[in-house]
Amino acid sequence: MKVEPETEEPTGPREFRKSKDSLITPAASPVSIHIKEGCPRMDAMQRMEQLVEQLNQYSYHYYTLDQPLVSDKEYDVLYDELVALEAAAGVQLPDSPTLRVGGELLQGFKPHRHLAPLWSLDKAQNEEQLINWNNRVQRLITDYNSKNSDNPLPEPTYVVELKFDGLTLNLTYTDGKLVQASTRGNGAVGEGILAQVKTIKSVPLTIPYSDGTIEVQGEGIMNLSVLAKYNEIAAEPLKNARNAAAGALRNLNPRTTAERKLSAFFYNVGYSDGVQFGNHQEMMAFLKENRFKVNPYVTYHDSFDKVMEVLHSIVEQRASLDYLIDGAVIKITDMRIREALGYTDKFPRWAVAFKFEAEETTTILESVSWNVGRTGKITPLAKVESVELAGVTVQNCTLNNVGDIERKNLKFALGTRVFIRRSNDVIPEILGKVTEEQDGGEILYPENCPACGFPLEQRGAHLFCNNRLDCKPQIVSRITHFASRDAMDIETFSEKTAEQLHDELNVREPAELYTLSFEDLIKLDRFGEKKANNLLQAIQQSKGRDLASFLFALGIPNTGKSTTKVLADHFCDLSAIMSATVEELTSLPDIGGIVAESIVSFFADPFMQAGIQKMLSLGVEAKAPEAAAAPVTDSFFSGKTVVLTGTLHQLGRDEATERLEALGAKVTGSVSKKTDLVIAGEKAGSKLTKAKELGIPVIEDEDEFIGLLDGK
Incomplete structure (x- = not known):
C-alpha cells in the first residue's frame, strides 16, 4: 500500500489546539443533551459557558505553553459536546473555540501574516461520515454541471495522505530563497520562526523555482527513533514526539531546536504569484522538483471504495511508522473541482480528515509492582485506573526502570493523573505526569528482590537481583x-x-x-x-542443535540471533568463542564494544562455564556450521547490500537470508546510504519509509523477489 501524507491541512477546532491539524466537527455519534426542567435555555447556556472556559484553558496550555493538561481524546469529547449544544441552542458565545482556528501568539516572536489562509479540515470519525462527505461532493459537482453544461467538471478522483502529528510550517520563498517561516497561528497570522526552521536539515534554504514568491506548507516532526535516542541521555526526557517538535520550533533559542534533530514533510503550495497546477499530482511533482521532502505514502484513486480500503491499510500500518500520525486526509485531486467547491467559513469542501482512534489519554496511576526477569533485572509495572484506549481497556502500563521513573517526574505520582500512550498491541507506556507538581504518593523502590528477598544492586538506571541460583x-x-x-x-x-x-x-x-x-x-x-x-x-x-542456536539459548546479555550467528559463522567452534577477546570480537561486523564486553564477561563467569561443560558432557553437540558453498558471483544480488523488512509469506526470513547470501549478497538489519536494495514484505514499516526517502530501490512483490532468487 502506498499512503502518504501531505496531511497537514490545518484542521478544525481542535486543530487550532493542535497546530498540527486537528479536524473538528460534530462527534461521530450524536451527543445527548440533558436539560433540567424549568429554564432549559439558561441551563444550556451555563453549560456552554463552562465548556468554553474549560476548552480555552486547555487550548492555551496545549498551544501556547506546550503543556497539555488532557489528551486529544478527552478534549474532543468536550468539544463535540459544545458543538452539539450550540447547534441545539442556535447561538455561539463570542469566545467559543468553534469560531476560530489557532492559538495565541507567544511573546518574543514577530507575527507573520500569511499570503493565503491556512485552512482547517473538516473531520470524519467513522466511515459513515466519510461517505456523507463524498456524497456532498458528488451533489455539489452535479449541481455545478447542471448550471455549466458547456464546461462541466470531470468525475472526482481522490488522493489519500497521512495526517502528521507535529507542528504546521508555512515557508515563504522569494526568487528561490527562504525568506520567512512561520507557525500556522490562527490561520491568518502565525509566529515567525525562520531561525528555528533553518535548523531543520530537510528544509531547503534555496530552491530551483525563482519566478516570484510562493508559500509552501508542511509539518515539522520529530522521528520516534530520534526521540528515543534523545531521551536516553536527556536530563529532562520529552513526553512525546509531537510536543518535542512543537516545543523546539516555538523555542526562542534556535540551538534548542537544532538539538532535537527535527525533520519535516511538505504537502501543499498555498500561494504562488507565478505557478499554477492542474491537479494535486502536478503540485506534488513541483515540490519534489524543488527539493522539498515529500512523504512517500501518498496514493491516488478513481474510486471512493479504494479510498476506504487504503484507510484500513493505514490503520494497520500506523504502529510501524517512525513518526506519529493521528489520521489520514482525503482530497479531491482536480484543482478546477476544488475551486468550484470552494470553502465554508472554516473548511475547504474538497477535503476531509479521517481521525484515528486515540492512542494517547490520561488516567490515574494507582500502584506500582516489581517483576523479576531472566537476567535478574527488576522491572516496574504500573497499575492504572481502567481507561479505554485504542479500542481496548487498559489497566497495566510499562515503566522501564527506576531511571525512567525519575526522568518522567513520576517518583511522587501515585494517585495523580498521568499521560499514557498505546501503539498497536504493545503494552501502554506512561509518558509522564500531567502536572509538574510532586503532589502524589511516593513510588518506593524495593531494596530486596520481591521474589527471593535477596538484596538488590543498582547498575545504571536498573535494579538487579544477583541471586541467580535461588531466584x-x-x-x-x-x-x-x-x-x-x-x-x-x-x-x-x-x-x-x-x-x-x-x-x-x-x-x-x-x-x-x-x-x-x-x-x-x-x-x-x-x-x-x-x-x-x-x-x-x-x-x-x-542435543543436535547447531552452534548459533546453542549460543542464543544461553541468553548472553545484549546479543540476539543475528549476533550469535555471526559468532558461530566466524569462529565455528564453541571453545574459540568462549576464549575470544574484546579486540577479536569488535573486529566482527555489527559487534560493538558493549556487546563484546558482554560476551567476554558471560563466558568468564564460572557458573556459566560449569553449566556449558555439563551440557557438553551430557551429549549437547553445539554443532559448528557446515561449510557453505562459495557464493555465486554473477547473480542479480551479487555484491549488493540487502535489507529484509516486513513479512514474507512464501519464504521465511531465515530462508530468504540464506538464499541471498548464497547468491553473493550481504544481508544487513538497517537501511543506510550504503544499502543497495530493500525487500519489503507485508506490513513493512520504518525501514521501507527510510529506503524511499533515500531513493533506494525497493522490491515489494514477493513473487518478483522469488523470481530473481531463481534467476528469472
Missing part, C-alpha cells in the same frame, strides 16, 4: 528461553513446564534438563506416559 523467576525464565523455538527448540516445552520442573524436581539450570528421566517425569502432576516420553524425546533431539 525462581530468573531460573524459570532462563530455562524457558533455553527451550524456546529460536534456541534449542524443545517441542511441547512451556513456561508452565519450566515452573513445574523447578517446583517439583528442583531443576535450577538448563543443563539439568538433560539429566531428567522417565521416572522423574511420570510422577509429576498432569504428566502421563505419553507426555513424559514426548518431552524426553524432544530434549534428546535438541
Whole structure:
C-alpha cells in the first residue's frame, strides 16, 4: 500500500489546539443533551459557558505553553459536546473555540501574516461520515454541471495522505530563497520562526523555482527513533514526539531546536504569484522538483471504495511508522473541482480528515509492582485506573526502570493523573505526569528482590537481583528461553513446564534438563506416559542443535540471533568463542564494544562455564556450521547490500537470508546510504519509509523477489 501524507491541512477546532491539524466537527455519534426542567435555555447556556472556559484553558496550555493538561481524546469529547449544544441552542458565545482556528501568539516572536489562509479540515470519525462527505461532493459537482453544461467538471478522483502529528510550517520563498517561516497561528497570522526552521536539515534554504514568491506548507516532526535516542541521555526526557517538535520550533533559542534533530514533510503550495497546477499530482511533482521532502505514502484513486480500503491499510500500518500520525486526509485531486467547491467559513469542501482512534489519554496511576526477569533485572509495572484506549481497556502500563521513573517526574505520582500512550498491541507506556507538581504518593523502590528477598544492586538506571541460583523467576525464565523455538527448540516445552520442573524436581539450570528421566517425569502432576516420553524425546533431539542456536539459548546479555550467528559463522567452534577477546570480537561486523564486553564477561563467569561443560558432557553437540558453498558471483544480488523488512509469506526470513547470501549478497538489519536494495514484505514499516526517502530501490512483490532468487 502506498499512503502518504501531505496531511497537514490545518484542521478544525481542535486543530487550532493542535497546530498540527486537528479536524473538528460534530462527534461521530450524536451527543445527548440533558436539560433540567424549568429554564432549559439558561441551563444550556451555563453549560456552554463552562465548556468554553474549560476548552480555552486547555487550548492555551496545549498551544501556547506546550503543556497539555488532557489528551486529544478527552478534549474532543468536550468539544463535540459544545458543538452539539450550540447547534441545539442556535447561538455561539463570542469566545467559543468553534469560531476560530489557532492559538495565541507567544511573546518574543514577530507575527507573520500569511499570503493565503491556512485552512482547517473538516473531520470524519467513522466511515459513515466519510461517505456523507463524498456524497456532498458528488451533489455539489452535479449541481455545478447542471448550471455549466458547456464546461462541466470531470468525475472526482481522490488522493489519500497521512495526517502528521507535529507542528504546521508555512515557508515563504522569494526568487528561490527562504525568506520567512512561520507557525500556522490562527490561520491568518502565525509566529515567525525562520531561525528555528533553518535548523531543520530537510528544509531547503534555496530552491530551483525563482519566478516570484510562493508559500509552501508542511509539518515539522520529530522521528520516534530520534526521540528515543534523545531521551536516553536527556536530563529532562520529552513526553512525546509531537510536543518535542512543537516545543523546539516555538523555542526562542534556535540551538534548542537544532538539538532535537527535527525533520519535516511538505504537502501543499498555498500561494504562488507565478505557478499554477492542474491537479494535486502536478503540485506534488513541483515540490519534489524543488527539493522539498515529500512523504512517500501518498496514493491516488478513481474510486471512493479504494479510498476506504487504503484507510484500513493505514490503520494497520500506523504502529510501524517512525513518526506519529493521528489520521489520514482525503482530497479531491482536480484543482478546477476544488475551486468550484470552494470553502465554508472554516473548511475547504474538497477535503476531509479521517481521525484515528486515540492512542494517547490520561488516567490515574494507582500502584506500582516489581517483576523479576531472566537476567535478574527488576522491572516496574504500573497499575492504572481502567481507561479505554485504542479500542481496548487498559489497566497495566510499562515503566522501564527506576531511571525512567525519575526522568518522567513520576517518583511522587501515585494517585495523580498521568499521560499514557498505546501503539498497536504493545503494552501502554506512561509518558509522564500531567502536572509538574510532586503532589502524589511516593513510588518506593524495593531494596530486596520481591521474589527471593535477596538484596538488590543498582547498575545504571536498573535494579538487579544477583541471586541467580535461588531466584525462581530468573531460573524459570532462563530455562524457558533455553527451550524456546529460536534456541534449542524443545517441542511441547512451556513456561508452565519450566515452573513445574523447578517446583517439583528442583531443576535450577538448563543443563539439568538433560539429566531428567522417565521416572522423574511420570510422577509429576498432569504428566502421563505419553507426555513424559514426548518431552524426553524432544530434549534428546535438541542435543543436535547447531552452534548459533546453542549460543542464543544461553541468553548472553545484549546479543540476539543475528549476533550469535555471526559468532558461530566466524569462529565455528564453541571453545574459540568462549576464549575470544574484546579486540577479536569488535573486529566482527555489527559487534560493538558493549556487546563484546558482554560476551567476554558471560563466558568468564564460572557458573556459566560449569553449566556449558555439563551440557557438553551430557551429549549437547553445539554443532559448528557446515561449510557453505562459495557464493555465486554473477547473480542479480551479487555484491549488493540487502535489507529484509516486513513479512514474507512464501519464504521465511531465515530462508530468504540464506538464499541471498548464497547468491553473493550481504544481508544487513538497517537501511543506510550504503544499502543497495530493500525487500519489503507485508506490513513493512520504518525501514521501507527510510529506503524511499533515500531513493533506494525497493522490491515489494514477493513473487518478483522469488523470481530473481531463481534467476528469472
